[in-house]
Amino acid sequence: MNLFQLRAFDAVAREGSFTRAAARLFISQPAVTGHIKTLEEHYQITLLRRTARRVELTEEGIKLAAITRAMFGLVDEAQVMLEANRQLLTGRLEVAADGPHLVMPMLASLRERYPGITVNLRLGNAQDTLAALLSEHADVAVLTEVEPRKGLMLRPLKASRICALVPSGHPWQALSGGVEMAQLDQVIMVLREPASTTRRTFDLACEQAGVSPRVLLELDSREAVTEAVAAQLGMGIVSSAEVSQDPRVHAVPINGQGLTNRHLLGCMERRAQLRLIKAFMELAPSYPA
Incomplete structure (x- = not known):
């Protein structure tokens, strides 16, 4: 052979x-x-x-x-x-993430420390990202709301809260204290697909609060939600970890229970000591809260 x-x-x-x-x-x-x-x-x-x-x-x-x-x-x-004692100078790391906002600063830190490492980044939804890691098509992954399981090493990164996304100039933009969950009842909204982690968290919070928004559009990307909100087709939701700098929209805090998501960095336990994976996982404790 x-x-x-x-x-x-x-x-x-x-x-x-x-x-x-x-x-x-x-x-x-x-x-x-x-x-x-x-x-x-x-x-x-x-x-x-x-x-x-x-x-x-x-x-x-x-x-x-x-x-x-x-x-x-x-x-x-x-x-x-x-090669345990060799300096980490070169290599290729496969990274998966369910959004760009948390992983990009980590990649910047990795490049600063180890400029010779090549990174291949794949972005997808939460399910695709976890699947890529479990199938070892990705070495490490930035994940949201993943439960511990055998063979998977997870390190906490930070928590985020779900915010309302409104068009610039909307009356809620001036509310320094945010809006209450009850104010979202019967409000026309444009949201991610039901499989989205942010959407699932929001739907569960609405159910627990007895709130029923009117979902006009379901979209398959954060960018599409931003465009729909900017076009004033409805209100959206966004994670505080993924707030866009787009001046056409504005994120408003929502006050209520069950609106928090946990973001984690993961790898397979049996591969955790591989030098590139270990180097990237060590970035997690230094990530700003």
Whole structure:
């Protein structure tokens, strides 16, 4: 069995692209293609489907990817042990986050301390971010409202509160003490999709307070909510950790119970001592509250 071929396959499986796999391995794209072609021909198996836009794993490819991910994960751990005393100068870190606002200052701190590290950042909703971490497509992740589970290491970052998002000039903008939950009853709102963590927290708080906003639009991104509020289609909600500097909108505190979210930094326990992951996780205690 040729480990170079397996390493090439593993890189394509992780990256979903021959080009990105080549960059990951610091070899040419034809070399990656050749390794995988030889592997498939030798074992008379199809591991990848190549389309115009992306590379997809076959059923056999999915099974092999699970093995190679674990196998080369152990190789990475062996490298950590052998290089424990070397200075952290280079490397690549896969980071996932359910929003940009908390992770960007951490990436800035990482770059300041270790300028040679390359970071690949993937942004998605809370479910996608957690899934990326658990499947080890991400090394570390910034998460919101994740419960402890076996094999997952979590460190607290900060807490945030849900605020009302109103268009600039709205009467509530002048309320220094914020608004009460009861004032949101029957108010026309534009909100994230129900699967959004911020939306779930808000819906539960409304239910507990006996408040029923009128949801006019459900949108799949924070940016879309901001645009809808700016267009005066309704009021939105936003986490205090993700308040936009857009002058067209204004965040107003909401007074009530159950409007707090916890943000955490996570990695898989078995990989916590990998040098790049450890370096990033150590940024958590110094993150401003």
